[in-house]
Amino acid sequence: MDINIIKQKIEMIPSLLNEFGIDMWLTFVRETDVMKDPAMDMITDRGVTWQTAFIFTAKGEKYLILGSLDKDNMLASTLYSDEEIKTYVGSIRDELKSTIEKIAPKSIAINKSADDIMSDGLTCGMYETLCEILKDTPYIERFVPADPIISALRSRKTSVEIEKIQKAVDITEEIYDKITKNICAGMTENDVANIVRNETKDRGLTSAWDSAHCPGIFAGAESAEAHAAPSDRVIEKGMVVHADFGVKFEGYCSDLQRTWYIMKDDETDAPDIVKRAFLALDDSIQSSFKAIKPGVEGRLIDQISRDRLKAHGFEEYPHALGHQVGRSTHDGAALLCPEWERYGQRPYMKLEEGQVFTLEPRITLKEYGAVTMEEMIKITADGAVFLSRPQRELYLIKR
Amino acid sequence: MDINIIKQKIEMIPSLLNEFGIDMWLTFVRETDVMKDPAMDMITDRGVTWQTAFIFTAKGEKYLILGSLDKDNMLASTLYSDEEIKTYVGSIRDELKSTIEKIAPKSIAINKSADDIMSDGLTCGMYETLCEILKDTPYIERFVPADPIISALRSRKTSVEIEKIQKAVDITEEIYDKITKNICAGMTENDVANIVRNETKDRGLTSAWDSAHCPGIFAGAESAEAHAAPSDRVIEKGMVVHADFGVKFEGYCSDLQRTWYIMKDDETDAPDIVKRAFLALDDSIQSSFKAIKPGVEGRLIDQISRDRLKAHGFEEYPHALGHQVGRSTHDGAALLCPEWERYGQRPYMKLEEGQVFTLEPRITLKEYGAVTMEEMIKITADGAVFLSRPQRELYLIKR
The missing domain is CATH 3.90.230.10 (Creatinase/methionine aminopeptidase superfamily)
Structure with a gap:
């Protein structure tokens, strides 16, 4: 896995978000050793154990929210800085919700696609969890499919x-x-x-x-x-x-x-x-x-x-x-x-x-x-x- | 991969369905080389390319509906017989819908779980496709989580x-x-x-x-x-x-x-x-x-x-x-x-x-x-x- 290619892909993301008129892209995963969202290939060279959110914005911000014991491994990959990584022990809820509220996106691309498996890494259970965490916010209504972004990154x-x-x-x-x-x-x-x-x-x-x-x-x-x-x-x-x-x-x-x-x-x-x-x-x-x-x-x-x-x-x-x-x-x-x-x-x-x-x-x-x-x-x-x-x-x- | 273990697991399924009061279990997947539903480990030793439905009933029936070019590989594994395998070229729609209508299940377990990744192999896009195929039927309302079955098979x-x-x-x-x-x-x-x-x-x-x-x-x-x-x-x-x-x-x-x-x-x-x-x-x-x-x-x-x-x-x-x-x-x-x-x-x-x-x-x-x-x-x-x-x-x- 060539880390420089992933770096280039990550650098492409803000301009792609602008090209497709999307404010924020969320990849929401867990236990990637067992089943890995294919979008992970474009944004990291590491796996994670607990619920993890990779967030990119059209303004060029990156946020990585993960279980505390996954942090050192992610830091070692150098793709995400200490300031960009937030960790949790009990639940990802507060950190994820507050990060999205801070970004206040008009649209959130999620990895859901009937047609393209490469853009369909979000499972039903993880989607349910995401909706539960965001239930009292306007953000569920703002979900859009991430397939244009993922497809462009791969293509x-x-x-x-x-x-x-x-x-x-x-x-x-x-x-x-x-x-x-x-x-x-x-x-x-x-x-x-x-x-x-x-x-x-x-x-x-x-x-x-x-x-x-x-x-x-x-x-x-x-x-x-x-x-x-x-x-x-x-x-x-x-x-x-x-x-x-x-x-x-x-x-x-x-x-x-x-x-x-x-x-x-x-x-x-x-x-x-x-x-x-x-x-x-x-x-x-x-x-x-x-x-x-x-x-x-x-x-x-x-x-x-x-x-x-x-x-x-x-x-x-x-x-x-x-x-x-x-x-x-x-x-x-x-x-x-x-x-x-x-x-x-x-x-x-x-x-x-x-x-x-x-x-x-x-x-x-x-x-x-x-x-x-x-x-x-x-x-x-x-x-x-x-x-x-x-x-x-x-x-x-x-x- | 020991085919005899998978055989034993498949043989356990009807009694598990009866134990949990579920009529039918559906595993709905595609391109398993890219992202494999973990439930596949329990029911096959092969991968598939196109949309594929593995169906088990409490009565002990098995159905496997898959893209035509995946058939020979599946037959070679000997876990599913020629009579149990149906193929399609253009769309899985008709075969899947008519098979479910023939079974007429009161409940259909699908691989969706907020808590257990092993039971959460159904992606959002595949779920959307499934709902679209079954949109004029009563079956969408009959979906239940497959986690008791999958968990018992693994545990x-x-x-x-x-x-x-x-x-x-x-x-x-x-x-x-x-x-x-x-x-x-x-x-x-x-x-x-x-x-x-x-x-x-x-x-x-x-x-x-x-x-x-x-x-x-x-x-x-x-x-x-x-x-x-x-x-x-x-x-x-x-x-x-x-x-x-x-x-x-x-x-x-x-x-x-x-x-x-x-x-x-x-x-x-x-x-x-x-x-x-x-x-x-x-x-x-x-x-x-x-x-x-x-x-x-x-x-x-x-x-x-x-x-x-x-x-x-x-x-x-x-x-x-x-x-x-x-x-x-x-x-x-x-x-x-x-x-x-x-x-x-x-x-x-x-x-x-x-x-x-x-x-x-x-x-x-x-x-x-x-x-x-x-x-x-x-x-x-x-x-x-x-x-x-x-x-x-x-x-x-x-x-």
Whole structure:
């Protein structure tokens, strides 16, 4: 965890509060070892035990109210000064209430969002406690969702953040090259997964998400399609194999997918349908990539990708075209996704410079399994650039 | 993660629902890699990406409704059968609503608790989504808190769970013995911490809580008192040193504290005040231990401990006497704690057979730092037994 990045994020907060017309932002948490509000990533490198309030104002003030025994740990992180930290023993009530009354905010952003889990760290029980503490004040009526602030903090990557993500991408590609050199018929999904696990471990890194299904290795039509652990299924000639993984480099993630075809003894190329699917995906990725720029709604980019697949005679994929990547693999609110209810308001959010997205359409072939590539791009002032080297050719394996 | 333990927990659910008079229990989650409802520990060994509903009924039915691409991973865990799993692509709405309407429960327990974080995994945004989906039904009015169910699942330890905790305790004591053999003036807090880190790693285990402050090593009066990372502060003769750590063994935690006194060259014993503090703590632990049995409220046990310290002329500690331990270091709702507002209803919960608690009073001596022992006990049918070998003598170090 790079403390300087968190310092930069904290410094961004007053201007974000002003940009969104919000007077005060409150992150209200406890026992973050057990369940951590994702917003904590942006404002501290430490955990807390008892009820704790992180308060930021549009005027640039910071307040941190926490249980007495958590203080020394927080002080040691140097993000909050002795004057900014208040402690309590019996109850957070008085200190929290009086601090809010002193600030007298017209609006208080709280971490509540139906659409974006990164902005939804406030639990029902903590919300109830907060309302109880503020019950005789006008402040409950002034709650607004913190998602614009949290989303901007996560999305608007600093150059140091982009460097770390780029490094995670580069390493992931190195490991993919290793797979391409070694994959062959007779290996199991787990054998391929072990290449990834060993290469990741040798570099002192960890998987970008739950190591139970990162890497995911999917061999042939009988394999699970996504989000599943590698199995002892044997890779056979005539199978499409795809992999999905990323690494975490200094707190920042990558997330890429690649596809191979394992040729039969009498083949010199992949079957026609596999080649057609690959080309359709390539077209889908390149076409949507070209349309990405700040100000466009994510749903429009997703639609381009879907339209291209349909133009090639294939079905739509049952998920979003792309998600943001950062400290988490699924990061930030804006999505490149269709207007499906499960995505709430996320398809309608406008893209911004500094955001990092995946592009990951997929075609499932009944006979062969899923053909899929996942690339990563960064949005620039007037377009986008690839952070990954896109897979433009199907990897043909003859061994 | 031992799948058989989760199986046993899932099998307990219908009888718990009947015991507490609740028709249905709903755990409603998403993106559990980012923020995981702690109740998930009791009902699955896998994570999910999209909105997911785990539903259990008093009649013994199970339903799992999830995004289509999460299905294979969940099926592979074998805890839910193909018939019990329903998937969706666009929205969970229809499947969730119709499932609840089919069950037609008179009460629906949801994971919302002001007092117990383990029972408070439902976020505000997910609650809002749930209410929106059920808006034209009578079911929102039938929500009740799931804390009795979750608390019982976590608290009522099976014999296999107790074995794992006992093993974690035994290993922690082995490591403490190593510290006692090696600690000396001139070592830093980090040197002592490295003994713990290496011994834990050599056994292929991890720390019981955040490795940033597990172990905690606290040397002398200037040291942080708790919840802080070890520093490069040098241990000097004439200092009280205490340590706080635990290990995780097959998913189950220990949490113990021990205290040493580093004698000056001309000393053959600890200073009188340090000895008195140690004896007061020992009395406090033994006295409260003797009063523990099922049916007693935790606050009464905590009070005995406080009273003993006061009888010896010392001040009360600024925290609870003891917390439950299990898959997390701070586990289960019932606490041995004072009636302070920050503890909500937890001091009033009755103790039950099978619960595992710490006993950890503390005395802070201005000149020397904190003297503290933390033991672990298990509640039996008519009392309690120690899982740890209590520290009954101050460790005197002359080197």
